[in-house]
Amino acid sequence: MRAQTSTPVNEIIATRRSPRSFNADVTISDSDLIAILEAARWAPSAFNGQPWRYFVGKRGDEVFGQILSSLGEFNQMWAKNASVLILVASTTVKGDGSVHTDYQYDCGLSVAQLTIEAHDRNLIVHQMTGFDKAKAQSAVAIGDELVPVVVVAVGTQDLPEKLAGPLLERELAPRERLPLSTIVVKGLPA
Numbered sequence: 001m002r003a004q005t006s007t008p009v010n011e012i013i014a015t016r017r018s019p020r021s022f023n024a025d026v027t028i029s030d031s032d033l034i035a036i037l038e039a040a041r042w043a044p045s046a047f048n049g050q051p052w053r054y055f056v057g058k059r060g061d062e063v064f065g066q067i068l069s070s071l072g073e074f075n076q077m078w079a080k081n082a083s084v085l086i087l088v089a090s091t092t093v094k095g096d097g098s099v100h101t102d103y104q105y106d107c108g109l110s111v112a113q114l115t116i117e118a119h120d121r122n123l124i125v126h127q128m129t130g131f132d133k134a135k136a137q138s139a140v141a142i143g144d145e146l147v148p149v150v151v152v153a154v155g156t157q158d159l160p161e162k163l164a165g166p167l168l169e170r171e172l173a174p175r176e177r178l179p180l181s182t183i184v185v186k187g188l189p190a
């Protein structure tokens with residue numbers, strides 16, 4: 001559902017949403033997959049540190065199963081139908097050995113770019129922090145130098161009616177946001 005924006009904005013920003021009805025029969029092409037990862041690659045980051053590392057599983061393969069097994073029960077119910085599950089992990093130490101305090105912010109920017117590129121290719125994306133990080137760390141064997149940050153489901157939209165109960169309710173609910181006057185604490189033009 002299109003966002004009720006207070007003024008027109010970029011079409012992708014207005015129409016992007018985080019759906020849960022993924023089409024379990026569809027696979028995404030390698031060229032689309034590489035393109036969304038390339039978009040993630042070109043995100044800005046503090047001191048160009050690029051702390052993000054991507055672990056990609058396609059539905060049916062081993063990595064997909066490993067990532068899926070780390071998700072909370074609610075998320076597993078719908079994310080199992082995604083074409084791709086991506087675990088985004090991060091380095092927490094900079095090249096000079098100092099602690100990287102901004103790694104989560106940087107990873108968020110990288111995933112935001114992946115999301116916009118995916119949406120532009122008629123794919124859908126749903127990010128999740130509802131997963132067991134310790135389980136993901138060991139199941140996907142990401143190594144001790146990285147920490148899990150977020151899991152991203154990517155795929156193709158299916159009919160909302162393929163979901164039931166609270167999943168269906170959320171799929172049909174309008175997208176809502178705080179008003180601009182709340183989030184812009186000072187300096188909002190009248």
Ligand SMILES: Cc1cc2nc3c(=O)[nH]c(=O)nc-3n(C[C@H](O)[C@H](O)[C@H](O)COP(=O)(O)O)c2cc1C
Pocket residue numbers: 016017018019075126127128129130131150175
């Ligand atoms: C960091 C992050 C973590 C999220 N974790 C979950 C999650 O575990 N399960 C879920 O169903 N949705 C999750 N979401 C989706 C949000 O609920 C969703 O983005 C929010 O309600 C706004 O909806 P919209 O993206 O459709 O505009 C997450 C989103 C973000 C950005």
